[in-house]
Amino acid sequence: MADPSSYRPKPGQIPDSPGVYKFRDEHRRVIYVGKAKSLRQRLANYFQPLASLHPRTATMVTTAASVEWTVVSTEVEALQLEYSWIKEFDPRFNVKYRDDKSYPYLAVTMNEEFPRVQVMRGHKKKGVRYFGPYAHAWAIRETVDLMLRVFPVRTCSAGVFRNAASAGRPCLLGYIGKCSAPCVARVTPEEHRELADDFCDFMAGRTGTYIRRLEKQMMIAAEDMEYEKAARLRDDIEALRRAMEKNAVVLADATDADLIALAEDELEAAVQIFHVRGGRVRGQRGWVTDKVEAVDTAGLVEHALQQLYGEERGDAVPKEVLVPALPEDAESVSAWLSGRRGSLVSLRVPQRGDKKDLMETVARNAQQALVLHKTKRASDLTTRSRALEEIAEALDLDSAPLRIECFDISHLQGEDVVASMVVFEDGLPRKSEYRRFQIKGFEGQDDVRSMHEVISRRFRRYLAEKDRTGEWGALAEGEAPPGGEAQAGAEAPPGAEGPAGRDVPVGGEVPAEGAQDDGRPRRFAYPPQLVVVDGGQPQVAAARRALDELGIDDVAVCGLAKRLEEVWLPGDDDPVVLPRSSEGLYLLQRVRDTAHDFAIRYQRSKRTKRLRTSPLDAVPGLGESRKQALIKHFGSVKRLKQATIEQICEVPGFGRKTAEAVAVALAQAAPAAPAVNTATGEIMEDDGGTTA
Numbered sequence: 001m002a003d004p005s006s007y008r009p010k011p012g013q014i015p016d017s018p019g020v021y022k023f024r025d026e027h028r029r030v031i032y033v034g035k036a037k038s039l040r041q042r043l044a045n046y047f048q049p050l051a052s053l054h055p056r057t058a059t060m061v062t063t064a065a066s067v068e069w070t071v072v073s074t075e076v077e078a079l080q081l082e083y084s085w086i087k088e089f090d091p092r093f094n095v096k097y098r099d100d101k102s103y104p105y106l107a108v109t110m111n112e113e114f115p116r117v118q119v120m121r122g123h124k125k126k127g128v129r130y131f132g133p134y135a136h137a138w139a140i141r142e143t144v145d146l147m148l149r150v151f152p153v154r155t156c157s158a159g160v161f162r163n164a165a166s167a168g169r170p171c172l173l174g175y176i177g178k179c180s181a182p183c184v185a186r187v188t189p190e191e192h193r194e195l196a197d198d199f200c201d202f203m204a205g206r207t208g209t210y211i212r213r214l215e216k217q218m219m220i221a222a223e224d225m226e227y228e229k230a231a232r233l234r235d236d237i238e239a240l241r242r243a244m245e246k247n248a249v250v251l252a253d254a255t256d257a258d259l260i261a262l263a264e265d266e267l268e269a270a271v272q273i274f275h276v277r278g279g280r281v282r283g284q285r286g287w288v289t290d291k292v293e294a295v296d297t298a299g300l301v302e303h304a305l306q307q308l309y310g311e312e313r314g315d316a317v318p319k320e321v322l323v324p325a326l327p328e329d330a331e332s333v334s335a336w337l338s339g340r341r342g343s344l345v346s347l348r349v350p351q352r353g354d355k356k357d358l359m360e361t362v363a364r365n366a367q368q369a370l371v372l373h374k375t376k377r378a379s380d381l382t383t384r385s386r387a388l389e390e391i392a393e394a395l396d397l398d399s400a401p402l403r404i405e406c407f408d409i410s411h412l413q414g415e416d417v418v419a420s421m422v423v424f425e426d427g428l429p430r431k432s433e434y435r436r437f438q439i440k441g442f443e444g445q446d447d448v449r450s451m452h453e454v455i456s457r458r459f460r461r462y463l464a465e466k467d468r469t470g471e472w473g474a475l476a477e478g479e480a481p482p483g484g485e486a487q488a489g490a491e492a493p494p495g496a497e498g499p500a501g502r503d504v505p506v507g508g509e510v511p512a513e514g515a516q517d518d519g520r521p522r523r524f525a526y527p528p529q530l531v532v533v534d535g536g537q538p539q540v541a542a543a544r545r546a547l548d549e550l551g552i553d554d555v556a557v558c559g560l561a562k563r564l565e566e567v568w569l570p571g572d573d574d575p576v577v578l579p580r581s582s583e584g585l586y587l588l589q590r591v592r593d594t595a596h597d598f599a600i601r602y603q604r605s606k607r608t609k610r611l612r613t614s615p616l617d618a619v620p621g622l623g624e625s626r627k628q629a630l631i632k633h634f635g636s637v638k639r640l641k642q643a644t645i646e647q648i649c650e651v652p653g654f655g656r657k658t659a660e661a662v663a664v665a666l667a668q669a670a671p672a673a674p675a676v677n678t679a680t681g682e683i684m685e686d687d688g689g690t691t692a
Contacts, residue, residue: 054294075332270370384427390584401530410599420599
């Protein structure tokens with residue numbers, strides 16, 4: 001590990017001008033490439049005290065052994081040089097997007113005497129027109145099959161073309177009218193190239209003009225009583241329309257644009273691109289990358305633009321590029337894109353309308369891609385086994401944790417404090433074992449105290465189950481199991497609220513008092529080998545303390561902190577840092593994220609339920625239909641509160657006993673806070689009026 005001060009340039013040695021810089025390690029390998037408007041200011045940021053640097057940046061500067069730079073005249077030149085160096089040196093600390101698959105393109109070889117339509121993958125070649133990328137090669141072939149009826153362009157390989165030319169007979173496509181058969185000189189090279197140009201124009205989105213031209217020719221043929229020609233043109237138009245229907249219109253103004261969206265977490269980022277031409281989605285692609293450098297969303301967007309357009313020229317760069325966040329130097333990036341296209345390129349964030357809606361769709365695709373990337377490893381038994389072994393080794397466990405339980409706390413500014421417990425067995429989620437908790441021991445926000453309460457409640461239930469099944473052996477009458485409580489005081493399985501303040505399993509019911517065992521294993525009969533808490537040292541210490549108080553010493557505890565994905569163990573001052581490529585880290589992340597999402601959903605449902613509660617909910621036997629009848633009769637809850645029992649009895653279906661119960665419930669209800677019209681700032685009355 002090198003000391004950054006050992007290779008820090010002397011004061012005044014770094015120029016105050018735009019440029020690109022390289023960090024090299026002790027073996028002279030380039031490990032990081034960056035650009036800056038001012039090299040002096042940017043490089044000075046790398047030589048601050050290590051404690052003030054981002055951990056990833058600190059790792060980079062301590063790995064490096066030297067730094068060098070190249071001065072350029074403009075920021076656009078710096079952007080281009082940065083991309084070239086990243087491609088040339090492949091630095092380990094730079095974000096590099098790589099395709100998650102080799103996407104197929106529809107290609108037209110305009111660089112040949114007789115252009116050919118085909119499916120192509122890999123690097124793009126000069127003189128070839130590309131359309132796409134497509135998700136599947138069969139989608140390209142379906143489109144081409146429809147298009148060849150109208151544009152009979154050659155699709156055969158060079159060998160087939162030569163064999164047909166030497167034999168003097170075209171292939172089958174030539175006989176059925178889906179190839180103009182240039183191999184036997186049915187058309188001249190010029191006529192065949194014109195067909196290829198029309199094919200490319202149609203695929204590029206210029207569809208309306210061509211279809212209108214065919215419709216005009218069809219009408220003329222019909223007027224001239226050339227009905228066979230008119231029928232053939234009609235079928236051609238229908239074929240083209242079917243080809244167009246495969247790409248629905250998403251932007252009504254026939255826009256040519258690329259939409260780029262990102263989904264990211266602390267370690268990885270996924271990018272999705274939709275290619276829109278003529279208002280239709282013509283292609284889609286995506287990448288996933290490790291966040292090996294300290295970079296924000298704007299930086300990820302800039303890297304994605306470099307990756308996407310670094311090798312493109314002309315129309316391959318669209319007129320408009322829509323992104324979720326503008327790069328730090330958006331003007332320079334826009335100028336660089338304009339230079340590659342040869343005309344102005346607009347780089348912006350959509351704010352409203354169809355483009356914003358489509359951007360949200362792209363963002364959902366990016367989120368799905370990231371989730372799929374993280375979870376597809378979990379479907380493989382060998383990978384799951386390796387993940388569990390890595391966790392056991394990193395946490396110094398006696399065996400692989402076949403059952404992992406993870407706990408998370410969720411609240412909104414100290415209100416509706418809830419917790420979740422998710423269970424993973426053999427590396428896979430076991431949703432029937434998930435539980436939800438309400439924090440009942442205290443009011444307010446205290447994640448550490450909440451974690452202690454939840455862990456205590458979960459494992460008291462476990463000890464009670466062991467006592468019930470006789471695993472503790474004969475106990476003295478009224479004696480509690482070690483570290484636990486007597487059976488009479490044991491809790492029900494935590495989860496959604498039940499009668500008398502009890503908790504129940506997710507989707508379950510509260511068992512009747514004294515219910516007999518049906519022979520199936522009880523919900524909390526199995527202890528985990530590992531408890532994971534969402535948090536750092538304080539939460540881990542609270543969980544360990546709860547287990548110690550119950551006398552449980554055979555369950556390991558760790559915490560996973562979100563900020564740097566560090567694993568914390570009880571009593572340790574330093575975290576356990578798993579390798580970025582570790583399958584064990586992926587599994588812990590997935591367990592933690594699942595618990596987090598489960599807790600948030602429960603917290604939101606409780607908040608929604610609380611905000612929608614009505615004083616009428618406290619009236620026993622009063623269903624939704626009769627509640628609606630009351631509100632409809634009186635107009636508002638405020639007017640209902642002012643009504644007498646005799647007036648309530650006038651509502652159909654209400655006797656005096658029910659009317660008295662309604663009046664008592666409304667009288668005991670606390671006055672609700674006044675609602676505010678957010679548009680005008682006025683206070684809304686219950687009866688629909690306003691007050692100043």
